[in-house]
Amino acid sequence: MNNGIPLTTLERFPDYLNYLRDLGCGDDDKISSGVIAKALGLGEVLVRKDLACTGCAGKPRVGYVVRDLIAALEGALRCDTRKNAVIVGVGGLGSALLAYGGFSKYGIDIVAGFDIDPAKQTEENGKPVLPMEYLSDGVKKYGAALAVICVPASAAQGVCDALVDSGITGILTFAPATLRADSRISVRHMDVAANLAILASGII
């Protein structure tokens, strides 16, 4: 499944993409690795190594064609392939993510939410919030391959297991707990409080 792109490189792709898209360049505009490196606070050799992984070659003395670079990064991140995602746990955070428009630039559609609380089982931003009992059916019905877990830590592993059973292949979790899942499932953990605590520790 891995195209030989290191994870560290892949994790920088969205940063390159955001930066290059924001430049608002025309069809033939070029950019050098040095300029990108400076803007993103990276080494310029690292930038060239990263960009080589996209398959978009630069020209000595000229640099990279910005449009080509954007297209190559979008290709690597599969931005042109539509992917459906569900949100599990429609509290404050889950609700905010249901309404957030920032997923579309990666070709991701948030199609539905799930919550145990009947009071939340209505609609948010035009998207249905369904009871947890429909999780498996909903995931299949919407053809969702991705899920975002926004439930409390104590419920997260159970939700994770249910998602895996439903056929989800990628899970992003905000719950402050380590989730165990089959190695074929990709899990990424974003712990807001932990990240703020790391900053607050004064160690970095």
Added chain:
Amino acid sequence: MNNGIPLTTLERFPDYLNYLRDLGCGDDDKISSGVIAKALGLGEVLVRKDLACTGCAGKPRVGYVVRDLIAALEGALRCDTRKNAVIVGVGGLGSALLAYGGFSKYGIDIVAGFDIDPAKQTEENGKPVLPMEYLSDGVKKYGAALAVICVPASAAQGVCDALVDSGITGILTFAPATLRADSRISVRHMDVAANLAILASGII
């Protein structure tokens, strides 16, 4: 400032802490690195190396005293020192974070929010949401050392600069943009859409 704790190790501390706290152990309960390793999906030598960084020693054939380990991790993460944080940008995400209770376990208090929109300048969860003009005064008044940026990407660098000017030393940003700040300022970037896109790329 760095106690010699590698960043990779520090980033695992919250995971250890969450796991150990959730065990609900008594005063004398012990645990081995192997058990922790298995629960968190890590190598057991890595766990011992990480725990050594906390200063809490284990005993051969016995393991680690869970309570001591928790105390040592809390010490490293400064959980017993109160720190104030502000949220800049009280949209869906900022609003959710103002209401989120999960920061307290790290000794962090979210004390106020800031937003340009007068409609949002009221109160959220008992916390004042102030106009952006009061950012600098508010940060000083509340003695905030930490800030969370939840504004759109286009406004993020300006907010970052203003926060640094106000005396903030740690910034957590959710805006999909790379922020540049003086090297004395710690900046951590959490891009929700980017993380979901990495999962969706199928490369991992």
Added chain:
DNA sequence: TAGATTGTTAATCGATTAACAATC
């Protein structure tokens, strides 16, 4: 004592950086 578990030292692995040749 025997055996489980820690902690340390050495080896491996992967990522970043440095040096430099290739080239437009």
Added chain:
DNA sequence: TAGATTGTTAATCGATTAACAATC
């Protein structure tokens, strides 16, 4: 041509893992 910039190869650095001695 001269010089800027890419891409590659080698060196460095840091993190993880393996081997094993220490010890309770």
